[in-house]
Every structure is written in structure tokens, then in C-alpha cells.
């Protein structure tokens with residue numbers, strides 16, 4: 001028997017609006033709070049949670065950037081000669097992404113999405129390492145670096161394994177009392193929400209399924225740890241997409257040319273642009289200003305969101321659409337999907353959530369990077385508590401040591 005297990009359960013896209021009016025985890029984690037998300041996609045949110053830093057600090061923001069000098073994709077340019085009927089197919093793209101990932105030794109999540117092969121040599125991919133591993137950040141440390149530096153034994157989900165396999169692996173580690181910290185990552189709700197939307201009758205059963213898995217974890221942990229500190233949390237929510245915007249056609253109607261006068265990445269909810277001459281900057285800016293479904297984010301706002309990169313690495317101009325608008329076609333997808341995230345963090349469905357069995361969510365936990373503080377705090381506490389012999393009937397430990405950041 002050990003004293004304390006911090007159990008962090010990360011459910012992707014389980015936003016505040018998804019659970020606000022649901023009884024989700026009420027019995028096991030009755031304390032809950034809405035959290036600010038981080039502007040960007042999971043590529044920005046997950047590293048922010050894992051590091052306690054913001055995109056401008058850790059530089060894990062959007063996946064693709066204009067960087068022809070460092071592009072690893074030059075060898076894929078010949079694929080532009082294949083018919084689009086093949087190269088735009090998801091199944092082909094998925095197969096090729098897996099092949100490219102191995103070839104280029106990328107360690108994290110990788111997908112070529114819908115980047116056109118004609119322009120692929122203009123782009124670099126920014127998540128070459130896995131943020132779910134030590135040394136996985138583009139800059140700075142993450143929770144797994146912290147755990148290794150402090151010699152704290154931990155479990156983390158392996159993204160290549162299924163939710164159930166990861167849960168079973170963790171239960172196995174709990175039964176063997178091998179660990180002093182657990183980080184569970186469940187991504188399936190995100191995929192389901194993208195497909196069916198946030199109002200679908202398929203969502204509540206998925207939440208009930210998660211409750212069962214949490215209870216399995218608590219049962220195993222409860223027989224081997226005196227106290228389990230449970231936190232269930234998310235990175236963002238999910239908004240239904242009811243309006244499509246063909247931004248590419250609007251931009252390509254201009255006399256300026258992609259690759260020659262400018263470069264662009266069309267994400268699902270934003271367009272990020274780099275300009276090679278004033279004419280392109282002017283024409284594209286003027287056009288974007290006429291589009292009512294979105295707006296150009298001013299620098300002071302990007303700065304406030306901690307996404308203003310002084311070197312403009314992720315784009316010189318960021319155009320963001322309104323919640324519920326989906327850019328289609330985009331470099332992320334050729335066809336519409338039912339729901340998306342990556343809107344402004346103050347839009348209704350952007351907010352994340354944290355739920356806990358502790359007496360309260362600490363006051364200083366207000367945005368998703370703050371989860372890192374909870375993790376480091378509880379990991380250190382568990383380490384010291386688990387070194388002491390467990391006395392039967394000892395009251396559960398209450399004090400929390402001073403926060404130490406990695």
C-alpha cells in the first residue's frame with residue numbers, strides 16, 4: 001500500500017459546454033471549474049498543459065509553417081503529378097502520412113492533412129517530437145522532464161495504443177504499485193465530436209463510458225493507494241460548424257500568386273499568411289477585410305493571447321473566423337466536418353474544464369496551462385508521501401508543499 005496517487009485524466013475536447021449541464025463525473029469529482037483555453041488547436045493546447053507555458057514561450061503552436069529552407073517534404077513534390085482524385089483522398093493521405101512519419105523520424109502526431117503537393121516543399125512541420133514524452137517540447141521542459149529530473153515514477157498513455165489498452169496498462173501499473181503519478185490521455189471524444197457535433201445523442205453515452213473507466217481506475221488505485229487525487233480535465237471544447245467559408249477561392253481570385261507573392265496555410269478556423277511583396281500584403285489584407293465571417297487579429301490581441309511571435313514564424317497575418325464558421329476546403333480538410341475547435345478562446349465553446357475530488361479547485365487554476373502547476377505540486381507531494389511507511393488508519397495527508405516549477 002502506498003500513500004498518494006495523483007491521477008490526471010485528460011479527455012480531449014471535453015469542454016465546459018459539453019459537461020456544464022451534464023452530471024459527468026459528479027460523484028467521483030464533484031468540484032469543477034471552467035478554464036480558459038489557449039488560442040490554437042490541440043497542437044497548441046496539449047503542449048501548454050504539459051509545460052505550463054504559453055505558445056509564445058514553448059513555440060508549439062500550429063503544425064505547418066512557411067519555411068522552404070528547412071522543409072523536409074521536398075521529396076514529395078513529384079506527387080503533384082498524380083491526379084487529385086487520388087491525392088486528395090483521406091485514405092491515401094493517411095497511408096502516406098504514416099510512411100512519411102517513419103521516413104522523417106517524427107516522434108509526435110503527424111498528418112499531411114490536405115496540404116497540396118504542389119506547394120508542400122514550402123512548408124515545415126513544427127511538431128517533430130512528441131510532447132507526451134520527456135524532451136518533447138520545441139522549447140523548455142514539460143511535466144515528463146520534471147518527473148524524470150525528480151525521479152518520480154509515472155505512467156503516461158501511449159498515443160499509438162487505444163484508450164482501453166492505455167487504461168488497462170495503467171491498472172496493471174497501479175496493481176503493482178509501480179508509480180507515484182499517472183497521466184491518462186483519452187482522445188476519442190474529440191474525434192466523435194468532430195464527426196457528430198456537440199448536440200448529438202452519441203455524446204452522453206461516451207461520457208458515461210468515461211465515467212466507467214474512471215471508476216475502474218479509482219477502484220484499482222483505491223486498493224493500493226490511501227489517497228487518490230483525481231483531476232479530470234480538457235484542453236478546449238467543440239463548436240458545431242453551421243457555415244462554410246471557401247477562403248481559398250477568394251484569395252486565389254486575386255492577381256497575386258501563392259508561392260511567388262505570398263504563402264498561406266489554411267487551417268480549419270484560421271488562415272496564416274506570409275507576404276513576399278507589398279502588393280500581395282495589400283491585396284490580401286483588403287480582401288480579408290471584406291469577409292464578414294472572420295477578422296484579422298491585431299498584434300495587441302495576439303500578444304494578449306500569448307501567440308504573438310516576434311519572428312512571425314507561424315505567419316505574418318492571422319485571419320480567424322467566427323465561431324461556427326469552417327474554412328472549406330482548407331489545408332486541414334477537403335470536405336466539411338460537423339464541428340471544430342480553434343476559435344477565439346473567449347468564444348462560448350472554446351472553454352475547457354477541470355473536475356476534481358479535492359475539496360476545491362485552487363484559486364490560481366484558471367487557464368489550461370495552470371494544470372501543470374497542479375501536476376508538479378501533487379507529483380512532488382506524492383513522491384515525499386510515498387517514501388514514508390504507510391500507517392494503518394493514518395488520516396489522509398493534507399498539506400501541499402510549495403510549488404516548484406521545472
Ligand SMILES: [Zn+2]
Pocket residue numbers: 013042190191194341
Ligand atoms: Zn480536435
